[in-house]
Amino acid sequence: xxxxxxxxxxxxxxxxxxxxxxxxxxxxxxxxxxxxxxxxxxxxxxxxxxxxxxxxxxxxxxxxxxxxxxxxxxxxxxxxxxxxxxxxxxxxxxxxxxxxxxxxxxxxxxxxxxxxxxxxxxxxxxxxxxxxxxxxxxxxxxxxxxxxxxxxxxxxxxxxxxxxxxxxxxxxxxxxxxxxxxxxxxxxxxxxxxxxxxxxxxxxxxxxxxxxxxxxxxxxxxxxxxxxxxxxxxxxxxxxxxxxxxxxxxxx
Amino acid sequence: xxxxxxxxxxxxxxxxxxxxxxxxxxxxxxxxxxxxxxxxxxxxxxxxxxxxxxxxxxxxxxxxxxxxxxxxxxxxxxxxxxxxxxxxxxxxxxxxxxxxxxxxxxxxxxxxxxxxxxxxxxxxxxxxxxxxxxxxxxxxxxxxxxxxxxxxxxxxxxxxxxxxxxxxxxxxxxxxxxxxxxxxxxxxxxxxxxxxxxxxxxxxxxxxxxxxxxxxxxxxxxxxxxxxxxxxxxxxxxxxxxxxxxxxxxxxxxxxxxxxxxxxxxxxxxxxxxxxxxxxxxxxxxxxxxxxxxxxxxxxxxxxxxxxxxxxxxxxxxxxxxxxxxxxxxxxxxxxxxxxxxxxxxxxxxxxxxxxxxxxxxxxxxxxxxxxxxxxxxxxxxxxxx
Ligand SMILES: Cc1ncc(COP(=O)(O)O)c(C=O)c1O
Numbered sequence: 001x002x003x004x005x006x007x008x009x010x011x012x013x014x015x016x017x018x019x020x021x022x023x024x025x026x027x028x029x030x031x032x033x034x035x036x037x038x039x040x041x042x043x044x045x046x047x048x049x050x051x052x053x054x055x056x057x058x059x060x061x062x063x064x065x066x067x068x069x070x071x072x073x074x075x076x077x078x079x080x081x082x083x084x085x086x087x088x089x090x091x092x093x094x095x096x097x098x099x100x101x102x103x104x105x106x107x108x109x110x111x112x113x114x115x116x117x118x119x120x121x122x123x124x125x126x127x128x129x130x131x132x133x134x135x136x137x138x139x140x141x142x143x144x145x146x147x148x149x150x151x152x153x154x155x156x157x158x159x160x161x162x163x164x165x166x167x168x169x170x171x172x173x174x175x176x177x178x179x180x181x182x183x184x185x186x187x188x189x190x191x192x193x194x195x196x197x198x199x200x201x202x203x204x205x206x207x208x209x210x211x212x213x214x215x216x217x218x219x220x221x222x223x224x225x226x227x228x229x230x231x232x233x234x235x236x237x238x239x240x241x242x243x244x245x246x247x248x249x250x251x252x
Numbered sequence: 253x254x255x256x257x258x259x260x261x262x263x264x265x266x267x268x269x270x271x272x273x274x275x276x277x278x279x280x281x282x283x284x285x286x287x288x289x290x291x292x293x294x295x296x297x298x299x300x301x302x303x304x305x306x307x308x309x310x311x312x313x314x315x316x317x318x319x320x321x322x323x324x325x326x327x328x329x330x331x332x333x334x335x336x337x338x339x340x341x342x343x344x345x346x347x348x349x350x351x352x353x354x355x356x357x358x359x360x361x362x363x364x365x366x367x368x369x370x371x372x373x374x375x376x377x378x379x380x381x382x383x384x385x386x387x388x389x390x391x392x393x394x395x396x397x398x399x400x401x402x403x404x405x406x407x408x409x410x411x412x413x414x415x416x417x418x419x420x421x422x423x424x425x426x427x428x429x430x431x432x433x434x435x436x437x438x439x440x441x442x443x444x445x446x447x448x449x450x451x452x453x454x455x456x457x458x459x460x461x462x463x464x465x466x467x468x469x470x471x472x473x474x475x476x477x478x479x480x481x482x483x484x485x486x487x488x489x490x491x492x493x494x495x496x497x498x499x500x501x502x503x504x505x506x507x508x509x510x511x512x513x514x515x516x517x518x519x520x521x522x523x524x525x526x527x528x529x530x531x532x533x534x535x536x537x538x539x540x541x542x543x544x545x546x547x548x549x550x551x552x553x554x555x556x557x558x559x560x561x562x563x564x565x566x567x568x569x570x571x572x573x574x575x576x577x578x579x580x581x582x583x584x585x586x587x588x589x590x591x592x593x594x595x596x597x598x599x600x601x602x603x604x605x606x607x608x609x610x611x612x613x614x615x616x617x618x619x620x621x622x623x624x625x626x627x628x629x630x631x632x633x634x635x636x637x638x
């Protein structure tokens with residue numbers, strides 16, 4: 001994914017990565033709709049019982065997916081048969097990996113065609129064993145950088161990140177906000193100064209206008225709650241229209 | 253060196269513990285660790301904490317020998333009376349320590365999770381005492397079965413938010429408190445209520461409860477001339493147990509932590525990672541955390557503090573479990589034979605003692621009576637009417 005993202009960035013394109021909760025009714029259609037509407041990669045959430053980095057919308061989608069019988073195994077199985085041309089990343093909580101075993105899980109991702117993993121409760125100090133297994137299997141591990149990090153920490157987080165670097169937009173969990181937090185641009189600027197890994201702002205980027213504002217400083221955006229809400233309220237089609245609207249805004 | 257020395261630099265007890273938190277919280281955990289280390293080595297801080305424990309919480313807590321019940325069971329049964337502390341449980345030891353530390357760190361707001369409401373009440377109490385703002389998250393199921401404690405927290409000036417996600421009990425209250433902390437970390441201290449969570453909490457909370465074991469050991473030596481044969485405590489996250497164990501871990505005493513049958517994380521011995529720590533955790537075949545089920549809100553938790561997993565894994569402590577029915581019987585037994593109404597949590601410890609008494613004839617058994625049962629009286633009225 002990183003090679004592709006770097007090439008697109010070099011060509012002047014801003015990167016758009018929507019998040020879809022795996023296992024939520026209609027999620028596969030939603031992934032295809034994202035790809036068709038101009039997403040550069042898709043982040044598929046593997047639902048977890050205790051999603052501490054997620055606010056109400058994504059919690060609701062995760063719970064619905066779990067109640068519908070979603071498991072990491074069947075989601076990965078379905079990802080394999082998705083047939084979309086853009087890279088697929090997964091977002092999951094560490095116990096899903098820990099329980100399966102690092103090597104085994106990395107191999108499962110690889111064989112499902114997943115190219116990258118985002119594990120929001122696995123900070124730099126604890127990430128070593130998983131990152132080694134993922135590296136060996138050819139799966140990129142995207143690290144998150146947060147506004148609370150001192151300057152000294154950012155280059156170390158960036159150096160361990162593969163695929164892209166996830167610049168956490170605000171202090172808080174996923175969810176829509178009326179404005180892009182001031183911390184979003186500030187952190188992206190700090191990160192751009194210390195790394196050439198593509199920097200994408202995620203958490204709290206809530207509409208097309210905010211996405212446009214974010215890509216003034218960042219290489220792209222990850223959008224979750226606003227995407228999932230449209231999937232919940234209007235299905236894959238309404239969600240696809242929304243992704244297309246964001247695409248137009250960041251291409252302007 | 254003591255078996256309960258400091259954890260490793262990465263916050264591990266053997267292979268348990270660690271700091272599995274969102275990146276946003278890493279600097280806060282590091283700052284907390286540094287502040288705790290500095291404060292714990294500072295005689296001024298220690299004196300301030302000792303003073304408030306003595307003049308406000310009412311320490312030291314006494315030992316009570318249960319002559320009637322002991323005779324009935326064929327052993328010498330001794331209770332460490334944490335129920336007599338201000339606010340009615342051991343939780344106040346940890347909360348006063350953390351609140352003083354938060355004050356020292358310049359934090360003006362506390363967030364806390366609570367199950368039975370005892371940690372929430374203790375946090376609300378400390379916030380009132382030190383002039384801090386406090387918000388307590390509590391599972392919606394627990395808000396109902398521990399209504400008295402909800403009212404106490406509000407009376408003390410705290411905000412209580414019912415959590416409706418997941419199993420609507422302690423596990424989900426922890427999730428919600430962590431979500432709050434992720435958003436407010438610059439002004440807020442997360443006052444965690446047990447020896448769980450990310451490093452440094454399991455260690456720091458243990459140190460704040462060490463006073464239970466220290467006092468108890470000195471009291472046993474003075475009154476009985478020896479350490480007890482067996483030390484028993486209930487285990488939710490494990491703070492009252494670790495507190496009393498700490499006094500005897502390097503002695504010959506047998507250490508027994510009692511879990512509820514519906515929340516027996518240690519017996520299943522399956523490591524997992526949630527709430528910032530690697531420890532034994534009830535989970536399904538895909539690593540989804542399972543819901544615990546216990547009559548006692550304070551023990552209704554699918555995990556356990558990492559140091560307990562460690563003590564179990566090396567065989568230094570044992571972790572049997574008891575059923576709700578045994579607990580209900582023990583709750584009434586202590587009331588009738590000794591005139592003490594225990595919290596449902598520590599009634600678990602007594603339930604195990606009753607069951608295991610035939611194998612402990614003539615032994616001295618020290619039990620941590622972690623809290624008083626007033627909060628459980630309304631719930632037990634319903635249970636016993638059935
Ligand atoms: C009286 C009492 N004992 C025990 C517990 C369980 O906590 P821990 O295992 O941390 O001691 C609680 C928790 O609410 C409690 O109120």
